[in-house]
Amino acid sequence: MKQTILKHQSMGVDGKFLLRSIQNDNLPALDLLVRECLQNSLDASLSENPGNKVMVDFIIKNCDCRPLNKIFEGITGKLNQHYREGNVDFIAVKDTYTTGLTGPLRECDVTDAGQFGNLRKLIYEFGQCQENIGKGGSWGIGKTVCFRVGIGIVLYYSRIRLENGSYQERLAAALVENASAPYTLMTYQKRSGTPTGICWWGSVNPDDGTSMPVTDEKEIHSVMDIFGISLYKGEETGTCIIIPYIDKNKLLKNADTAFEEHGETLESIVKLIVQRWYFPRLKNKEYSFGCWLDFRVNGMPVKQSETCRFFEEMQTLYNLSAKKIENPRFTLPDGVNSADIVLRNEFAGSSKAGIVVWKQVTAAGLDMTPPENTLAPYILINKPDEDDTAGNRAIIAYCRHAGMIIDYEVRSAWTMGIPVQPTGTYLLAFFQPNGCNTLKDEAITLDEYLRSSENADHHSWEDRNNDNKVRRIIEKIVKQIPKKIAAALSEDDGSKERNNNKGLQKILGKRFLPPRGYGRRPNGTNGSGSAGGGRASSARDILLNVSDQVFGDNYVQVRYQLSLKKGTQKAFIYFKVHTSSSAMTASEWEQYFGKPFPVTLISCTAVCGQQNIPVTLKDTSNGAAAYGAEFDLSTCSQPGRLHIEGQIRFQYHEETVSISILAQKR
Known part of the structure; x- marks a missing residue:
């Protein structure tokens, strides 16, 4: 030639x-x-x-x-x-x-x-x-x-x-x-x-x-x-x-x-x-x-x-999501859940931007046990670093009508807030856009909008200016997906958690709280201040997810995932106690009631990537018990946002209180 x-x-x-x-x-x-x-x-x-x-x-x-x-x-x-x-x-x-x-x-x-x-x-x-x-x-x-x-x-x-x-x-x-x-x-x-x-x-x-x-x-x-x-x-x-x-x-x-x-x-x-x-x-x-x-x-x-069983399961979720988009009355099989992703004022017709479908599967269900011994899903999707012995993060896949998977989201905004699954269990999800939906004030479909949002390698979606119109469609979709999944999982586990709490209360109860209506500050406002007196962090700066509660004979243990803005030097996790009319920090409780804080932090671990983070337990003013844990993040070398995870173990000392676990920057 x-x-x-x-x-x-x-x-x-x-x-x-x-x-x-x-x-x-x-x-x-x-x-x-x-x-x-x-x-x-x-x-x-x-x-x-x-x-x-x-x-x-x-x-x-x-x-x-x-x-x-x-x-x-x-x-x-x-x-x-x-x-x-x-x-x-x-x-x-x-x-x-x-x-x-x-x-x-x-x-x-x-x-x-x-x-x-x-x-x-x-x-x-x-x-x-x-x-x-x-x-x-x-x-x-x-x-x-x-x-x-x-x-x-x-x-x-x-x-x-x-x-x-x-x-x-x-x-x-x-x-x-x-x-x-x-x-x-x-x-x-x-x-x-x-x-x-x-x-x-x-x-x-x-x-x-x-x-x-x-x-x-x-x-x-x-x-x-x-x-x-x-x-x-x-x-x-x-x-x-x-x-x-x-x-x-x-x-x-x-x-x-x-x-x-x-x-x-x-x-x-x-x-x-x-x-x-x-x-x-x-x-x-x-x-x-x-x-x-x-x-x-x-x-x-x-x-x-x-053929890998993992991809067969994902194909099933894809097919079910497509059928559910086409026919909202389509009934999903047992074990498969879905949630509509709805955006207001973005489309000319239906407000539905798509649907996320998910299911929980076991290692055996993915042929990971003998004799097949298939590798973990994180390795199959070429994200081996996500294969964590501490628990399994959700895996979310998505694509346009063209049918090529854009990416698998594991540790990102797509999954932030979805509880980590225990060892041997995996949460698989698929997001199907309602691609035929036409954008408001624009003569293009959602599928074409998503296509225009992709880079040359078609490996991500990112909102762009279309004809000088600034839209946040993808941002809104991504924000809704983990919330919908986490809320549904919480509903499914609600009865079990309430029963476990009831059993724990019987073990630890001392029944000395005042009558109903207590819990207001002397000035009459509800107790909602931040522990340590620092400025409350915005949701963009810090995100906390707590999951996998384990109830022992005399303690409660939970896993947590903490996402922090890049450059954060110190962070603080702490408890608030909820009464019938307020939520109080340790210092507010002691100041108002003159009694010991009814929750004691026993231990807290923290890991950033593969790096252990120094943790200091903070005692109440009388030194009787720890109510929070401070993290020193100055040595954390993780690029971008910091992702911290670990375990918290604590004790209740009162039967009729409930608590919240919160986090803030220092």
Whole structure:
């Protein structure tokens, strides 16, 4: 194939810029590749009708380097230096039941703005956005991940159906590299001008010298024979992206060290990754927003034995949430709960922004016990740091109609306030937006608003200004979700907690409180001051969640999670006692009643990440008992907001009082 080198031009791009265009260090390259390629394939489906499918084959093989090197005019010598003989590994992603790379072959044939077509958008253009409503892609730069997986070379083979009913095959290749790197495949000479690090292989348009794909089937088939990839035939259309010269070991280690340590192969990790990000569409014939995904590795479908129970449970939650959005009267099965997320004054029609559906599952229910011994959900979603022996945090997944999971939230505003589950139990949740709902005063749906809120890697939602309208839709959704789940869990556990409190009161009761109506300060106001005399902290500065009450013979033990604003040096957790008409701190109680505070703090632990935090118990004024604990956070090195967690153990000394546990900054 003939080489065409991109020359530098004003306002142009270069290889270094393209390789850095997706600034995502959170996801491994293989995850980004699977997300990008599968979304491109699903966006190009021949039919949007539910029940149809798109087939994607993820091929991991090797081929003889000698004929491969000869394909790339201009760099064959450099390739021969490094790949003289033997086989080299490659990855190919081949889709079927898709349109293929349609559109103009030549640059000069693009006459209207935005009418580049799939071919030129993918191979020759950068930043040409996906305009079709409901699609997963939008920015037009996600494809650059393909150049980061190997040595910068990518081939594109496609078969399309032309308007006259005939079929055409197309083949092209591209190289993107950092021209200023110590080693480059292309040789750059000063007299040639500023190098861009970008070139193409294919045919050359004799009229203007620009690159275009090869359409000669004989030449195309000779290249595809090198890789041993079957050609499209009959009425088949689709696209095959080939990335040669990959380093399998490097990709394996980068993908997930936990799986690499367990002796997993690149093939098995790819099967996990596609479940991680595409369980809403993978083998899911109930998917109602387009085609379902028929995914294969080296031609073989993912077996049932290779499917993780965790992702099956998440797919069930996804399907139930979609049905509940479509039909609010749909009855959820036992053990599955839901809550509507309602926003006022945001939509032209219904105020429902979406629905969150959740369930509690056991380790055995996730096949984590023998003989399966499946890894913990936090490892399956590539967040092993969240696998905490002290308890299991909720896992919330979410996506748009396109069906690619945006992210899994574990320790964030999405889950703040949801009680930590005890060892052996997991709370799984899915948020389904009411994507068809139209925004008030704007002619776009919620699904399109969410699409516009995503960055190029589609890995988060963030409110943006749309047509100079400042909205806080995502912020409001995220704020409601943990509140709804926590409130529902509290209702479920209410009777059990009241019974336990009653038993505790019988053990510790001394019955000496004054008659009903006590508990007002001498000036007649209710006791609600802050312990220690400090300024009350705002909810944005500090958030406290208490869970997992354990009632012993002579004590109560609870777990807590404390979230603090970045830079906080000291924090304080303390008790207030509730009477029939007020809530009093230790000092207010002693001052008013002249009696010992009826709660004693026995112990308190605090951990920030993996770091133990110094804790000082604070005694009441008479030194009789501790009523609070002060944390020294000056050595806490956790980035961003500080997340503290630990256990509090305390005693009641009176039967008829109830308490609150509060926190403030010092």
